[in-house]
Amino acid sequence: MLRGRDDECREIRRLLDGPTGGGALLFQGEPGSGRTALVTYAHRHAAHRTALAGTGLADEAALPYAGLQRLLDPLLDRAGALPERQQSVLRRALTGEGCPACHRLALSMAVLGLLAVTARERPLLCTMDDVDQGDRPTAEVLAFVARRLRDLPVAVVLTAGVDATADGIPGYRLRPLGEADSRAVLADRLPGRPPETVVTALAALGGGNPQALVDLAGALTPGQCRGEEPLPTAPPPDGGLARAYRARLDRLPPDTRRVLLLAALDTDGDPATLTRAARAAGTTVDALAPAEAAGLVRVGPHGVTFPQPLARSMVEATAPLARRRAAHLLLADLCAGAGRRLRRALHLAAVAAGPDPLLAAELAEAAAGGEDGWATASAALRRAAELDPAHAATRLLTAARYAWSAGRPDEARLLLATLPAADPAGSGRADLLRGELELRCGAPPAALTTLLAGAEAVAGTDRAAALGALARAGEAACFSGDQYRYAEVARRAQRLCRPDDPPATELTGALIAGVAATLRADHERAGPALRRAVVLGDRLAAAELTPTALCSAAVAGLLVAVDSAAHRLADRAVALARDRGELSVLPRALDLRAVAEYWLGRHEAAGESSREGLRVARATGQANGVAVHLGMLAVLAAVRADRATSLRRIAEIGEAPTPGSRPHALAQWALGVLDLVDGRHADAAARLASLARTGTGRGQVLVQVMATPYLVEAAAHLAHHPAASAALAVFDRWASSTASPSRRALSARCHALLAPRGSAAAEQGFRAALRLHPADAGTFERARTELLFGQELRRSRRPRDARAHLHRAREAFTLLGASTWAEQATAELRAAGESVGPPEREAAHLLTGQQLRIARLVAQGATNREVAARMFLSTRTVDHHLRNIFHRLGVRSRIELARVLS
Structure with missing residues (x-):
């Protein structure tokens, strides 16, 4: 095949x-x-x-x-x-x-x-x-x-x-094979069922080249197939692909092959280095012309690039050993003069014939901190482990950590699987990384267990690392919807905190304490701890400044509703992660920035943050991050009544997220908003009320708090709404503990919606909400309040008072591009006796199939009874549909309906 x-x-x-x-x-x-x-x-x-x-x-x-x-x-x-x-x-x-x-x-x-x-x-x-x-x-x-x-x-x-x-x-x-086809090629040829990490790593290594995949599959040892030994780093030099490249390279002049090998080995691609290397080899860079004519390389002002993904590794793999050795030593000498310590050590390590503890130590020291890139540092430490087996465990573990920082989780897992037996502390540090990988890429409930065990193992030697693991364990509990387990995390963290902790460690402890208090609705304790975490995040010194610490401070900011501070901290985390190449934390930082932008009313910016987060999460194998960003994009589309986009994003999430998890709750929130937009108020209320189970510590309490304004709006159309009242009570306790005018505005609007129609309490609530909405932010929510207040006034038979609010809502929604909400405001204005233009969208796009058929029959002059007889419906059902048709189209009579449909 x-x-x-x-x-x-x-x-x-x-x-x-x-x-x-x-x-x-x-x-x-x-x-x-x-x-x-x-x-x-x-x-x-x-x-x-x-x-x-x-x-x-x-x-x-x-x-x-x-x-x-x-x-x-x-x-x-x-x-x-x-x-x-x-x-x-x-x-x-x-x-x-x-x-x-x-x-x-x-x-x-x-x-x-x-x-x-x-x-x-x-x-x-x-x-x-x-x-x-x-x-x-x-x-x-x-x-x-x-x-x-x-x-x-x-x-x-x-x-x-x-x-x-x-x-x-x-x-x-012939394009490179996609991941699914690459995996299928490997499955056709690998014996048994190798671990997913092996298949994924080989698929990435093959670069979508079918022959490379075939060669790799044929060259694996049984231990490599089982994931017990390190995998090769390139297709084998005696495989079919290598033979094809060798024949191609043999046709080139000797000087061309010599410079081409130097270009392949100098992965930095610095043109000055290659120029000096070519001169030292007795030739010039011009010798690459035949290779460029053959399509093997492209030579430009910024250096030499290999347009075909595997060409670089094949040039190296097919070169004779003596020529490779000479090229590495030549480049090592040039790197020594240029101050490129890690590159020099890597070139020397490539030609080392046996154990060399001194060279291994040089590799480890030069790779520390990942200044030359996390992937390069990881490769250096793997080679150091080979050159000095006595220190292999520590270096392999650090190599795995660096591989994860580079956004290569499968590589990190393989390195962890090859760790030799170590002391309990070393095993604990490995568990910290395993738990983090599981949190981002696997099963968060399993991550919680692993992280707790790892934190316990390292607590005696590294309190900061243990606290960091507990923070991620708490995140795993929240992600899974098992918030009741956060109390255990907080108890363990409290035992580890000290009054003289450095700022980064104090920040982590304050965050855990604040989240735990928030989840048990103890906002008097939560507020000070979380605000302290925000302050510490802004004051971190350069030595302690990491994307993870900034993310922790941003979480704290969101929980105490200091949205601008949370956005600033998350944005700094994004910038720092990009600058340092820490792809493993970038999706999380972008998620937090998107949530802050949602609360600030910057929906377009939130969508862009989530789209970028989705791209990075997919590229780095973070399945849970993919689902979260898809869920956020579905919510953002639903809030703007973009049904098609929201449903498409929900379909992309699939059925993998378990009920109660954060991605599942985000998808349900989006579906609930779509129900609300379509007038299915009972369905919307039931769906949104199910996001968390009050008093049990299960479900997504924090997601339900964000969705509460929509739950209340749906429940306002129902005779009984105990779930909405309970959710609003939780929202009120939180909102009143913050200094956020926007949260208090939403609270006032919710109470206005649940007040009796036409009552003084309803009007007071809406007016209070409008006073509280910030003038410089939250335009969308202010427009929603204007629309809902206008609806309340019109239905209370005060159309003149309603019009000003509805006009402001219509104008704001139009400027924001929220066409569906603008059409609702237009319909309300027409119902309030205002002469406004017809809906911009065709009726066929605003009505369901059954509603459109009823509307057309009525426009043709049929009575409700005649429509009921022709469509085998009851007259009451036709009456109900006709009221909804009038509302959606913004018309008040059958004559206007006929005009719109014409």
Whole structure:
């Protein structure tokens, strides 16, 4: 089976089975991309055709028409059917006598005629693999023929490298396989069921190249298949891909190969270093010209790049050992003069023949802190572990931590799996990393257990690390919806806190204490602790400043509703994570920034933060971060009544999140808002009330607090609303403990909605909310309050008072691009007797299918009873639908309805 090549195989079948049976295809791809497999596929599906097969051979590239002679040799006995002049030209070319330029057209016509003569007996398939590797005259003749097959039962399939060109021939670039297809290629060839970490790492290493994946699968030891030994870092030097590259490289001049190897080994790509290296090797960078012409590299003002993902590693893997060794030593000398300590140590380590504790120590010291990139530092520490087995455990553990910082969780897991037996403290530190990986990429409930165990193991030697682990354990409990377990986390953290803790450690302790108090609704204790965490986050010294510490301070800011401070801290965490390349923490920082932007009313900015977080989480394998960002995007779309986008994001989440988890709660919040927008108030209230179970410590209390204004709005349409009242009581206790005007405005609006219609309490609540909404932020929520107040006044038979509020709501929603809410405000204005334009959207987009059918019948003059009879509905149901139709379209009579539908 050709994995990931469905489109190409379909084109081959279409060519072979087409009505004329003629045509041509050109497949271009890098070595190992499956070009030869496609040629084989064409022959396998051409049983009813005469088949000719040729391959471009580099050894014959200097022999004009050598490839054409091999291809046409089986047909030469039919050449007598050609005109005499064409026979003569063809014979001279194929016997090595050449073909003058003035006879090339005659030669090309002779080849076309020979194929046509053969195809009279039976349709013909003619293939030439690697046509660009053989002699150029053969390629030119075949291209000429391929462009003239429209009415002949001759199919031509050619393959070439990515830089080959052939005008007039349908070409298909063979793209790298996607992850799913790469994993399938490996599954076809790996024995048993290897761990997911092994398959994922190999799929990434293969770079989507089918031959590389096949070679990797064939080269694994049993221990590597089981994930018990380190995996290779490149496809094997004796595999099919390496042979293809070796043949390609052997055609280059010696100086070109020498400089190309230096460019491959100098991964920094510094042009000055390569220039000096080439000069030291006795040549210049200009020697790369043939390699650039062959498509192996691109040379620009910023250095040398390898456009094909595996070309760099293949250049290194196929070079003779002595040449590699000399190149590494040359680059090591240059790095010493340039102050590139880690690069120098890596070059020396590449040629070390056995254990070398001194070089291992140099690698470890130079890699500390990841200044040259976390991935490079991780590789250095892995090599240090090999050079000094006595210190392997500590260095492998640090290498795993660095791999995770670089956003490579599978690599980190593999390194953890290869750790030798260690002391309990070392095992505890490994558990801290395992728990963090599980929190971001796996099962948060399991992460909670692992993190608690790790914190217990290291508490005696590293209190700061233990407190950090407890903070993540608390996050795991909240993510899973098991907030009742946070009390245990807080008790353990309290035992570890000291009055003289440094600011970063004090911040973590204050956060845990504040979150625990918040979850038990003890806001008198929560407030001071959380505000202290925010202050500490702003005061962290450079030595203690990390994205994780800033994220902790941002969480505290959100919990005490200091939205601007929370946004500032989260934004600093994002910037710092990017600057340091700490991809593992970036999705979390972007999540917190998006939540702060939501509370600030910056929905567009929140969406952009979540979209970036989604991209990074997917790229770094953080499945839980992916689900959270999808959930937030679904909520943001639902709040703006963008049904299609919200449902699409929810569908992307899938069914993986367990009920009660944060992604599941975000999806339910979004669906509840959509229910509210569509007027399904009972469904909306039930869905939003289910986000948390009051008094049990289960579910998503913090998500439900965010969703409470929508729960109350839905419940206001119901006769009984105990769940909404209970949720509002929780919201009130929190809002009143903060200094946030926006939270108090939402609280006042909720109480106004639950007050009796037309009562003084309702009006006072709405007016209080409008006074409290900040003038410089929260435009959307202010507009929602204006709309709801306008609805209350109109339904209380005060249309004149309602109009000013509805006008302001309509204007704000229009400016914000919230078209559905603007249309609701328009409908309310019309119902209040205001003369406003018709809805901007067509009725067909505003109504359900059944509502649209009813509306059209009514517009045609049918009575409600007649509509009920024709649609097999009760008259009461038709009355109900008609009221909703009038409301959605902003009309007040059947005459206006007919006008809108016309």
